[in-house]
Amino acid sequence: LAKTTQPISMDSYEGQEVNITCSHNNIATNDYITWYQQFPSQGPRFIIQGYKTKVTNEVASLFIPADRKSSTLSLPRVSLSDTAVYYCLLSPMDGGSQGNLIFGKGTKLSVKP
């Protein structure tokens, strides 16, 4: 599976928009881009997934440029409860990884009052 690179940590303040960028230069044509959120001492939770352009749900937006070599998770108006680790992963559509996910170290987002 192709590797992803994301910042180790980010700081923000309540009410700000936070953008976390993930690099995946070797992304395969059949890879989805998936983001998970993990609160301390809890299991990761699926946030959003996309293939190209923009995807939005009630939690976040995912922006993917045409070359798909990077993606940006956007969290609008963060609150203290958004403090968590955010993981960017690649998931092959064709089942090549047999459904397995590879988690890197993620980005630790700290939201301050």
Place this chain on the structure above:
Amino acid sequence: DADVTQTPRNRITKTGKRIMLECSQTKGHDRMYWYRQDPGLGLRLIYYSFDVKDINKGEISDGYSVSRQAQAKFSLSLESAIPNQTALYFCATSDFPRTYEQYFGPGTRLTVT
């Protein structure tokens, strides 16, 4: 009730002891996973199971064994615990290939002294 449960939630054991961590799910998914997480690191896959008869080693299976007793139950055993197996352990399920999304349990914090 939670869809994926793990027991125990916390366990302290001594070096050389055998210990079993249990996972149950009510989601009806065929695929189940065991991950390990060390402080400041992402999750690493220990074992995964496609169904009751199909169990596969993950990235770090040495020192661990698993048992898939039923579709809903997947247990992880440490035959002879050692201190560097001190970690947070997560069980997860997925409905792959319908979706790549994995659903995680609350985790078991294991300390080996």
